[in-house]
Amino acid sequence: MTAIDNDVTGVLSKAFDVLDTFGPTRQALSLSDITRRSGLPKTTTHRILQQMLSVGAIERVGHRYQVGTRVFAVSARSREATVRDVALPHLTELNRRYGHTVHLATLCGADVLYIEKLQSRATAASPSSIGGRLPAHCTAAGKVLMAWGSPGTAEVLREHRALPGRTTTSITSVDQLRRSLRLVREHGFARDDEEAAVGLRCLAVPVRVGDQAVAAISIAHSSDIELPREGLFALQETAARVGRDLYRVPGHLDLLMLDGLAG
Secondary structure, eight states: OOOOOOHHHHHHHHHHHTTOBBTTBBBSEEEHHHHHHHHHOHHHHHHHHHHHHHTEEEEEEEEEEOOHHHHHHHHHSSSHHHHHHHHHHHHHHHHHOOEEEEEEEEEETTTEEEEEEETTTTTTOOOOOOTEEEEESSHHHHHHHHHOOOOOHHHHHHHHOOOOOOOSOOBBHHHHHHHHHHHHHHHHHEESSSSSSSTTEEEEEEETTTTTTEEEEEEETTTHHHHHHHHHHHHHHHHHHHHHHHHHHHHGGGGGGGGGTOO
């Protein structure tokens, strides 16, 4: 790699450090906010912001900055956006029918990435957010996707002897995770019993296109209630319908290249 390549990579890395400072509750930030949250020197942050402003990746409103519409336009062309658009009508029906929070997620390395969330007031507060990530081994959606043979799973199991937990019931050992994934594969669904957040349980199943799991759908509910068994059947039928609709999308084979699902 040349010095020019290193410089370009460094700039791109810092640009994403800047973008990562924004979130659902942090949509407009000052230079000081971005500097503090990114960990970059203030002069570097200002320089990167100016470069991002020039290409529309960042926009300025008064003395604050926000993610630019060009970033939204680019993200709308992603494979994750295609999966979300196809799945949304089915997720909406599932949410309406059972009144619990419904998630759509994919794998991103060792994390699960939430690409849709239909919130329910009846469900305990969830740490998930659209575009947000959680450790895959702590979530039902993540365990479903890991169980269905992602190359990323092997990497996680090789590189970690201990896994970070979020609650006292989180899986924290690789051996425990291996056993859990075998059961998920055997049963066809995964559970999260207050492993991502206290007071919250989730049930998840894979969305398949052919033999590949391209996403997972989960229902989250408060730990003090039991989801009726028919809820699992409805979840599986919803996933099957989404998979069939995705198979009809032109270029659907490209969906199998979602991060973490194909080599």
